[in-house]
Amino acid sequence: MTAPAASPPSRATAPLVVSVQDLRVHFKVKAGMAHAVDGVSFDVRDGETLGLVGETGCGKTVTARSFLRLVKSPPGIYAGGKIDFWSRDTRRSGGEPVDLLGISDREMLAIRGDRIAMIFQDPAKALNPAMSIGDQVAEVFYQHRSDDLIGERSDRVPTLVRRASRQLTTGPERLALRLPPWRRQSRALRRRVDALVAGALAETQIANPRKIMDRYPHELSGGMKQRVMIAQALACNPDLLIADEPTTALDVTIQARILELIADLQERHGTSVLYISHDLSLVRQMCDRVAVMYAGRIVETGDTPAVFSDPLHPYTRGLMAAVPSATQKRGELQAIEGNVPEMVNPTPSCRFHTRCRFAVDLCRRVDPELLDVGDQGVACLAYASAAELGVPESSLPLVEGPNR
Amino acid sequence: MVELSAPGRIPLPTHGPFAVRVRRLAEVAREVLRNPTTVAGLVIIVALLTMAFLAPVLTEPNTPDPYQMPRDWTMRDAPPGTPGHPLGTTSTGGDVFYGVVWGARTSLQLSVIVVGITVTVGIIVGSLAGFIGGKLDEILMRVVDVFLAIPELIFALAIAAVLGPSFSNIIFALSVVFWVKYARIIRGQIIHIKQNDYVDAARVTGDSRFSIYRKDVLPNSITPVMVQATMDMGGIVLTAATLSFIGLAEAGLAEWGVLVSDGQAGISAGKWWASTFPGLMVFLWALAFNLVGDGLRDVLDPRTERR
């Protein structure tokens, strides 16, 4: 388990894997435009784990899904910003990043599941109930590793089999593959895939992969399912793994093991992880850095220890207050009065003012930017300079606690 | 089969303050209206109903029986546009326009009466079975199974053939055939809803069985019935038209199915109007109600609810 303290400082300067800049995702709703994600920026560096925390509905999941362009549209709209992504090769060759929002669908397909993988909240829902585990995991390899499947002497492989290795075959073709002359070759193909799948499953410490492969999801336990999901996600050894509340659907005992597993695999593969959760205690265990999201905005970012020891933003403090100690499991966010405001056609203002004890008139008129305070970033007018805003010092809100 | 697709539809609002129900209803309405095909269906229905209601205004009612075609034996097979016969006349000199207009009335009567009867019977039987349950349920459901085992049209055909083709007999035949579905829906719904907490809650608060039934169970069971009823409004007219085609229809009645089958032979000889217009009406009628029913189902059925 990576204790934050142990995290080498090099991480801070490690090369970027993803750089999100001013990401905006809006949803068309009856009332108008809901700004689900409203100008979010953050980086994920090589090998680090970034925790994206916030209440349900604050836009963290939407942010994560934007990476793979999985936001349903309509009603979703990518309203602005970019997500730059450096794959291993580009990093090695020092090439230019690709903008995940800009590239063609074809390129996106190549990245999904191969360079960037995702683990979903509820493994029970995320696995196709009518498809055997083996087949489901296999799909990843067919999709991204077809060349290896055919093996080096690909020119000698009949087209039909090559098509099969890319899952391009149609019904009749699949039938033909069961007959000579293709039978031998397609069987061989099948064997190679099975080997890879078994390997991937073994990675996640699944006791008897070969057996599991023929099983159907409903025959597996929740934890088992999630392991399968992880195996599937890490099958192609991606640069970035997005884990969207990977444990909330599991019971507490399983949770820990799954988290260990993720952390451990990340160590071995050097994968960067974007860990999304509303559970502070878990974030604290898992992440090198955290970004606190509120109402489609990032209100505070920084290294996990710093943020947890000295939270700056009133909202973050609220959260902390809800988690008296790191030892206590399951930090809940009910301590703060009220709930996340509707973000439909917002006016320039601090998103949090409706719930903020310290809110002053200015908070209702001015939209705070993410300011660097020490090596943390915080979006609160209390830390802004009156001069830059061109307002009297007195009109700034005062946030009690550690002085600036 | 019906058991399998366990009825899991969302109930119309029947709880909480009046305002809430109204808001929910408005929501449903808005949802329904968001679908252009449903709107199209509604428009057609409204048009057809207006026509039915204005029949005596649009045409000079025939005496003694306005539901009989007025026949002008000197004016047979007149093409559309003939003065006095905007849509032409049939081979017996019947005015096609009159048939089309009053046919709407006939269809309306037919479908409303049959739906009325079948829904009532269905609700009663289904409620008894579902709410009282036990032996009674077993027996009633077997009866329902028996009725469901015979395809609708065939059953109606067999009955009508025996009773003879008077309007009332056709109504009877169709009622006998169509009630079962409702009984089954209602029962399934009740069984389903009985498991919902608020019914138990109501029981705890010591409501009498019947008041639970009236206040909670029945209103909640109504939605799928509404969907089915809407569809049947079309299906009934279609079935009746088919019976007329096979030869079970009241003579000279202003009914679309009769007109279609009488006029069909003429089509290929260029006398297309006598059957085309009525045929179109049957089609529109069935189409409209099916579209609306389908739209309703989409909204009221959570399986397709928006996430």
Place this chain on the structure above:
Amino acid sequence: MQIREYILRRLMIFPLIIIGTSIIVFTLSRVGGNPIAIYLEHEMTPAEVAEIEERYGLNDPLPVQYLAWAGGVLTGDMGWSGVSAQPVTEALLDRVGATLELALFAAVVAVTLGIGLGTFGGARRDRLPDHLTRVFSISGASMPIFWFAILLLILFWVNLGWVSIGRSDPTIFASIAHPTGLYTVDAILAGSLTAFLDALAYMALPAITLGFGATAIIARMMRSSLVEELNEDYVDAARAKGLPEKLVLRRHARRNALIPTVTVIGLGFGFLLQGTVVVEIIFRWPGLGRWMADAVLRGDQATIMAYVLFTSVLFLAVNLIVDVMYAYLDRRVVLGA
């Protein structure tokens, strides 16, 4: 597990239902109708009528008559079919092939069309193509078959002369043997391409007319379950794996959407069965449907009873099979989840 029990229960009540049906059928013929109507002429004297009633044992008490009939049914003797001037059982066997073959091909039309339209619409939910397919498929269910069929005949038979009506060309019919009564199958058995194509040619219009009617049922179900499946997480998961939309739809969403769609095929089959009555009249199809229509018009109760009973048994059987298939297909159901 519930499904297994459910099917067992269905199997147990199966005979009950059939007995119930037979009672309804019998009651219709005796209480309502005149069981010998077909043998009556309006000039007959009461004496002659009495003589015929005697011949058909109508003077016995009803229960006795019922048992006599039911017993006959069990031993394969369902009486004499006036409309076809042969024993009912024989007539039934002569015609069942025609109707089944027609219904089968119509089912193929309906299922392919239905699933195709449903998928197409569901994948493009609430956009123009969806609305168009919806209207198209529902049109099928709303079309008065007898009207539609005549229009088709006028176009393809009278005006274009592409097809003829009936079930086969008599010459070609005579050219091969017909062991099964399914002409396409017979043709294959006889290895005669000519006969096979002939059978198809005659089948085309009726099958399309009939199938179009049943399309809606399947298309609507397919659409809604596809929409439902497309909202499932595993679809996004599949996308996240990098599968192209085509595969996501074909391999994941559609495959699962097909499962609930199976359940309505039974319903659709009932629709086809009753559709054959009209279609067979118009296309001169020598099947059970027309037999029934004839019997209805000419009051041949023996035939009506046999037909209705047979149809409902067939209908029940199909639905039972459908349920079994469903139980087999949907693992979630078997789990009882």
Place this chain on the structure above:
Amino acid sequence: MKVQQTIALAPAEEETMRASKQWRFGQIRVVLVVLALLAAACTADPATDTTGSDDTTPDTTEPGATTAPGDTTPEEPTGDVNNPGLYVHAADDEPLSLDPAQVAAGEAGETVITQVYERLVEIGPGGPDLIPGLASEVPTVENGLISEDGLTYTFPIREGVVFHDGSELTPDVVKFSWDRALTMALPEGNSSILSDLVASTAVDGNNFVVILNDRNAAFLNSVVTAAVASIVSQEAVEANGGAEAGVVNEFMTSNMVGTGPYTLTAWNRGENIQLEIFGDYWGEPAHLDVRIDQVADADVRALGLQAGDYDSIETDPTFVTDLEGADGVTIFSGEFLLEPVHMGMNMNIQADLLPPEDTIPPDFFHDVNVRRGFNLAFDYEAFIEGGLAGLGGVVPHYLPQGMLGYDESLPVFERDLAAAEAAFTEAGYWEEGFTMTVLVEEGGVFETAGLVLADSMAELNPAFNIQVLAVVEAQFDSAHAADPFPYAAWVKNSDPFADPAASFAAYIHPDGEWGSVHGFSEAYADPDQIASLIDEAAVELDTDRRVEIYQELADLLYEDPVWLIPGNERALMAHRSWVQNFEMNPLWPRPSLKFAYLDK
């Protein structure tokens, strides 16, 4: 599959040859089409296709391209027809039985029996005159074959006639055939017309002798020529169940062994009946094989005729306007049928049996004014123009056109609303009016007649409300099977009677078939006078005297009608123009065709 095997043996070799020729053709098409979306829909019916073998295009693109538009003369280049060598007739219903002893007059079975079986004498193509059939001479008083007392008929039997099963025709076989029908005496059959008259039958050398129990003028025309008097193969019958009283012979029901120009080769239930030319026929052989298709739907029959698949179709006047002007179709309208459409009036009403809405008293029709009122109010023109498409005429009571004794000068009812009003006022119904249900058979001219009646009465007096109850044939017949008849009136057509003796006995005589059922004796001013006149005419052999009597009756019945006769239909047949020497005789059973005469 029994039937099908029988055909498998059937096809004449030239047929099969043709088939294979068509097919090369069909296949090319099919291949193209299987690719196309409309699947095999395009593979033309090989039958339609045969002409195509020399040039497809015109034949498949427009209906009846075989005839120049408008050209409807029977003269046709024979090569240019559909189904050469085969005559296809589209019939509206399927026989109940093909056994002469089991069919009733007007049953579909008669159609086939007329072609396959023969009788001692036949009605000739020309008209009512008789021609020799299996008897080599038509008995007359002149040639001495009818005895002076008119009770003994002698039929010299034709020699060298063989049945389809090869057995010989002998006087004994003839006797057997008649006795068979008399023995079986099936109620649904028509044997009563034999049993009513025939006292005994005998064989005398090469003659078949019949002795009547009473003189009867109509014996030859309406009994000897009837289907029930057909001669069947004794061998075949005895080999298959023989003849038992009251027991149906299932072999004879679906098989035919006769002497006629046609043999029955296949009866595909619900599809068609196939007749083949009988090679060893004793007389002028037939020209074309025959297929009688069962086409239940009238519209489809009309379409098939236009498509050229049928050479002639069973149709009724309501379709004439639909078929007029169609390419290559000729509408043949010949002599008047001898079966006028008539409305029966019930004088045996039992009030509690009538439909609830009926308001008429049981003795409604006892009043001559009511009966005349109806006859005067009915809109004959509307019915004949509308219902019979102009192909019909009004009928004196009860002598339809073409029947012995008919004469233009005889009085017929014409619409006269004033007189009708007077009559109903006299009867006392004018003020309060009445509601009466009339039972008709659904579809066709009967329903039309009912509707015209309803309209006529409503026009005469809105308070006269006629409910037309149109039911399917089965229910119509069941209603008539009920005793007493539960309606006040009904519409159907009369049975075709070749001779007034028969029709008057059945429809006018107070103690006759209908007279007893409907209680004419209650109605007639002087029942005995009517009865005695009819009885006298029946046994009178002097034609002029008979005519006199019948015309006297016609005058009486004009004053005292017991029927309403909307009109009499002309023989009507829609056929392809390529059919040659088209012959139709109303006296032949429906559809009044003898296929053996036809060619194309």
